[in-house]
Amino acid sequence: MDIPIALYCQTCGKSDFNHNDDKTYVQCNECKREYHGGINELLEYNQNQVDATLEQESKKLLDDFEKSLEKQFRNNKFIKFKR
Numbered sequence: 001m002d003i004p005i006a007l008y009c010q011t012c013g014k015s016d017f018n019h020n021d022d023k024t025y026v027q028c029n030e031c032k033r034e035y036h037g038g039i040n041e042l043l044e045y046n047q048n049q050v051d052a053t054l055e056q057e058s059k060k061l062l063d064d065f066e067k068s069l070e071k072q073f074r075n076n077k078f079i080k081f082k083r
Helices: 039-045 047-072
Strands: 017-019 026-028
Touching: 026 039, 039 047
Parallel strands: none
Antiparallel strands: 017 026
16 A cells, blocks of 8 residues: 655655666756755655644544444444444
């Protein structure tokens, strides 16, 4: 499962990038800043964004899992779920 995460340029704040095939070189199309460390350097600058998105997605996954369990055991009188 791929989770899309918006990455932003450290200089101009835009999210429009050009990169080579293996993403070892990334360049902002707006301000032309070059990230010679590639996608890893860009991820490092956007670590707060990455962490926030992962936390949000993990909460969604847990909620969906809880709902599916409740649905499967809906008519079972021995299993009750508390929220």
